[in-house]
Amino acid sequence: MFRNYFKIAWRNLLKNKVYSFINISGLAVGMAATIMIGLWITDELNYNDHFKKKDVIAQVYQSQAMNGDVGTGPAIPRPLEFILREEYADNFKHIVMSSWEQPRYLKYGETNIYTQGNAMQESGPEMLDLKIIEGIKDGLKEKNSIMLSETSAKTLFGSDAAVGKIIKVNNLDDLIVTAVYNDIPENNSFNEMDYLIPWKYYVTKQPWLENAIDRWGNNSFQMFVQINENTTMEAVTSKIIDVKKNASVDEAEFNPQIFLFPMQDWYLRNDFENGVQSGGRIENVWLFGIIGLFILLLACINFINLSTARSEKRATEVGIRKSIGSQRGQLIFQFLSESFLIVILSFVFAIGIVLLFLNGFNNLASKVIVFPWTNIQFWLVALAFIIVTAFLSGSYPAIYLSSFNPVAVLKGAFKSGRYSSLPRKILVVTQFTVSIALIIATLVVMNQIQFSKDRPVGYDKEGLIQIPVMSNEFIGKAEVMRTQFIASGGAIEMATTSSPTTNVWSNRSGYTWEGKPVGFQEDLAYTNVSYEFVKTLGAKIIQGRGFSRDFPSDSLGVILNKTAVEYMGIKDPIGKYIRDADTDVENREPPLKIIGVIDDIIMQSPYSPVKQSIYAFDNGGTASFYNLRLNPEKSTAKNLEIIKNVFKKNFPDTPFDFQFVDEEYGRKFSSEERIASLARVFTALAIFISCLGLFGLASFVAEQRTKEIGVRKVLGASISQLWLLLSKDFITLVVIALLIASPFAYYIMGQWLQKFSYRVSVGWDVFAIACFGALIITLITVSFQAIKAAIANPIKSLRTE
Amino acid sequence: MIKITDLEKYYKTEELQTIALNKLSFDVKKGEFVAIMGPSGCGKSTLLNILGMLDDSDGGSFIFNGEEVIHYNERKRANIRKHNIGFVFQSFNLIDQLTVFENVELPLIYTGVKKAERKKKVHEVLEKMQIMHRRKHFPQQLSGGQQQRVAVARAVVNNPKLILADEPTGNLDSSNGNEVMDLLTELNKQGTTIIMVTHSEHDAKFSHRIIRMLDGQKVIENSLI
Structure with missing residues (x-):
């Protein structure tokens, strides 16, 4: 019996190559995406598995x-x-x-x-x-x-x-x-x-x-x-x-x-909000898990739609089998075994796709996932996955096909009822709802990243490098090095900082100042900098001035950023003092005089407001970085070569290590960019799978309406009228999907954006692009079949009757 | 073997109800060859479908082999069908994706016959129908007459007690048609009961008895023996 089923299934696959291709390739791509997401999720969940005692x-x-x-x-x-x-x-x-x-x-x-x-x-x-x-x-x-x-x-x-x-x-x-x-x-x-x-x-x-x-x-x-x-x-x-x-x-x-x-x-739950654990990467795990399931669902929907759409072709077989004595259960079993065959074939192709793209996926996701050939657990899950997918995609067609009345189908009187295509339509709408929601979500993520990247950083990060100088041999050498770097022509300015430009390593409290509210608990980002800090970074002075060699008292000076002035509530800050609040007079540090206010520079998250910061003068010993402004008149490579030579001359035994500040800053987006890249790939896959299904349905509808098209053509219908006739149903479905997906995506992405203080608003343009994109893609997919049917010679189509 | 009494069948559409069988009664004895004739729409095929337990009736009684089967569910009917009844259709209704051998083998698979036994039986029947040399061909590679011979082979492979033939020669030329009628006559001689729906007076003459129908009712019955 099994052999008979598989034989028929196999011959059907070979006979209907286009449908088989759509079914198998769609399912294979969907399964491959789900497998990759599964591997990624497993990798995420297995973080720290190396440590046997991770529970304690x-x-x-x-x-x-x-x-x-x-x-x-x-x-x-x-x-x-x-x-x-x-x-x-x-x-x-x-x-x-x-x-x-x-x-x-x-x-x-x-x-x-x-x-x-x-x-x-x-x-x-x-x-x-x-x-x-x-x-x-x-x-x-x-x-x-x-x-x-x-x-x-x-x-x-x-x-x-x-x-x-x-x-x-x-x-x-x-x-x-x-x-x-x-x-x-x-x-x-x-x-x-x-x-x-x-x-x-x-x-x-x-x-x-x-x-x-x-x-x-x-x-x-x-x-x-x-x-x-x-x-x-x-x-x-x-x-x-x-x-x-x-x-x-x-x-x-x-x-x-x-x-x-x-x-x-x-690793997965390291976010805290107001002292309470509030998630972390686990949210991405959930997010991609859901996306994986959706993609698989889209592929299953293709299978369901194509199987039921082509039911007329199988109707006679069902009738014959029933008249010979097959029971409905046996037919259900037969159709399910067909879907098993297709799912198993798709799975084999899916594994091939995974192997082919695993490297690329690893690059995209910053992972080193290896295909788990020898992991029994993986294969057990894969088996379950095949069974679930086969049932998901095969159950409805099996129940539907096996329900045909043999008398009707053998008489040739089988006609799908008026509403028989309704479930198919609902499934197409589901597919496009998911695809459009993914398009909108991806656009919002990309917009948010671009919006934050376009945010003014408050200094000129291009042409700026930082050399870490955290070991003792560098202590006290900054002035000499600055002179030599500038004299060499590789840099035009240099300043030291106690934190990198792209981070804050120290926060301080315990200060007092004129007008400080009672009970105010200040929390200030604190960085030590040298004379040419403002000039080297290209920061913008709003009030006062930067540190200057012309003012010896600047060694006890301090520069505030704009936010700090507002935060501390100091009016006319220049010349005022920030004092150590320590009650122990002997331990108290000398007061710091505010000599300047600079525009905010983003040192921490580009998605959050800039923190109130103070930049105190480095009196020696706290420099962690040399920040060098490269000479704009030379190439970067040349500048680096010169700087390296100067460095090596002074520190022959120390490796020359440096970072480009703009690259360091760019790293702040890496996590979101990774999400965006993954989202782009999976959205593209979702669209591909949905279009594949649409293409199959369109060709089915065109085939089914061949005679109607022939008659209409003989009666004088133009190609464009016929094209419209065949396309408009699908366009209607996609428009319905747009109407469902848009508010849904608007809400979900609105929630996602909440985690960024500095965030883009979800504008109408995103929906316009998604809408336009979805309609264009649909038209292209459907038009191929519609036009093919419309330009066919009507005599031919009518003669086949 | 078959006794129907006051059998009724209606077809309903949104606006009207058509009577397909109107209190129809007759019986068929074991080993009989009965032809059912009448104009299109008189209810012949409906009757045949009910006799083949492919369709329900809306009233009356249907006794098959001494058993009242009218209220049996689909599973029970399928069971009686596969062990007792063979079908021959006007349009052959072979499964395109299966070879001649596989098509004929199908009823045996559903009745759970073992593989070796199946092979033997199929070969026997294909020999008998003189289509053995075509056993590996697919239906679309055969002529109409050959296809109908395959269909008959499939109908008889299980040794059914009853063959229901729905215009078995309708799609055939006269020589192929005669061949099929000879086959059915031969089967009947060997003891198989045959009920055949036909438009052809020529074909009907092969039977023992002709039941003529009009508007769902039996109007006349001619015995030919």
Whole structure:
């Protein structure tokens, strides 16, 4: 019986090549898209799977309220460690203080690399389950030790043994290699951690680090913990939530709340709104999951529509089979097995498509997904996927086809009823509703990105580079370097900053000023800059002036951005002072005189308002970057060559590392751009699949109405009239889809835009483009068949009767 | 074998009701060859469809092999049909996608006959119909007469007790038509009951008895033996 079914199915496939092609290619493309989205979702959900103990590892987070706004983040103060160790030790298996991931120079012999790593306490490697390939696991015990990733060990020592070798770190200290660990794979936290140095080494490197030991207000560190097996994250959080508030009277006013943020949530659920976890990348997972299902649905709809549309062709067969004794159940089974055959064939093609485009997809999505050939789970899911798809696409046609009355169909009196095409019409409308909604959504995402990109950044980011200078050898060299860079002709100006131009590394509070409202809790972005900051960046002075060598007192000067002036409520700010609010007169820092106000420059998110910022004069020692304005009269390549030479002359052992500021700024859009690229691809696929179905239906309708067209033509209908006759039904369906999709997409995208403070409004133009686009695509798809039918010789079509 | 009493069938459209069978009664004995004649629209085909259990009646009684089947559901009727009744249609109604062999094999598949047995039976019947050499051809590759022979082969492969033939020669020329009538006569001689609807007086002469119908009623009955 099965063989008989498959035989008929196979012969039908071969006989109706166009329909088979539409069915199989549509389903294959749809399935391929769904498989790729599935692989992407799995990859996202498996983030941090490398860490076996991810259920019990957490990072300690902190929420604080400033003027009613609750901010949440991983930065915590040093003394927190001691309280947790002394009073809450029985909750934790490990408590690990850590620095931020930071680049350092690692030099061995002639090889010098500049790479990322952390400083951690001793039990870090054990907590993270680092796989030691050489040396010992507790390699951070000694103060002058360093652990290396496999990659960095290979770069430094080649195939030689690493353990026992001495490395110069930041051209300053000699650290001895105690261990080499396996690289942490991509798709995991810490995957860029190329070295680990001991916490006790790190905290002695700079006075402020040492001083932070009892400063509850200095939130400059990270802490990772592994909780004990007999407790839960929530239970521990409930115990430690108020430790900081209780420990520090000064900090209590910010209502600090300490809590554990489980490793499982680090990647997918790391957004906080007003102190409450509010999602994150998981939203994209949902979004693309839904898109994947929709695309599959569109492909199934093609199958359903074409099968039912062509039912007349199968009607006789149904009649014969019934008259010979087939029961309805057997016919349903037969048609379902046909859809199985088509789905299985499509799946095979879909796998081919996935393999062909997986690399491209990886590039688009910034992933390194490998096809899971040997993963049994994948194949089980694939089997379920085939079954579901076959039922989804085959059930309705099977039930419909098997319902034919044998008497009617064998008499040749079978005619579809007046409403028999209604379900098909509804399905076409569904397809185009989804496609049009996707078009609108993609346009809105693209508009939002462009809108934010077009936003004035407040400085000239083209022709500007930044060179990181965070190691000790650079201290005190900035003036000399500036002179040399300018003299070389590679740059026309240089300024140092304590944060990159595209980020804020430090926030400060504890100031007072004339007119400060009582109880106002200020939170200011703080950057140290050198004399030529304004000039180098090309920032715009609104009031006053920039730092100047002509005014020695500028060493205690400060520049505010426009938002800071409004935020602090200072009228006529030039010449006024911002003072340290510390009640301890001896520790109080000298007052800072406001010498200028600049227009806002975007250092953080291009989607958010610019934060109130102050730029204080760098009195030496805090420069993290040299910012160089390249010479516009030379090519970029030439400028870079000159600058590199100057750099190497002064720091022969240090690798020359730099970033283009405009590229760094561009990275701020990468996440949204990735979404936009993916959305574009999937929208294109959705449109393709829908059009494929429409093309099939149009050719079916044209075929069905051949005689009618012939008669009309004989009676004098023109080609354009016939074209209109055949196209207008489809256009009507697409217009209905437009009417449904537009308000739906308007609402959904309105919600999506809410997460950006600086956002585009969803204008009529988006709908106009989507509307116009959908109609044009429909007309092109349908017209091919309509015109073909319209220009056919009527004698021919009438003779076939 | 068949006894119908006061059989009724109406066709309803939005505006009017047409009576296709009007309290029709007759019986057919086992081994009989009955021809049903009458003008178009007199209800012949409707009658044949009801006898073949492809269609419902709207009233009356239909006893098949001593069983009242009038209220049977589709599943039961399909079951009786596949074991007892073979159909021969005017337009042959072969499945285009299946070969001659596969078309004839189909009823055996539905009655659950084993593969080897099926092959044997199909070969036997194809030999008998002298169409064996065409067994691998598809219907569209055969002449009308050959197609109808295949259709007859399919109708008899299961050894049905009853063959219902709906104008079996309607689409054939006279020599092919005669061939098909000879086949049916031969089957009848071997014990198969045959009910045939026809317009052709010539064909009707092959039967034992002619029932003439008009407006859904039996108007006359001629015995030819």
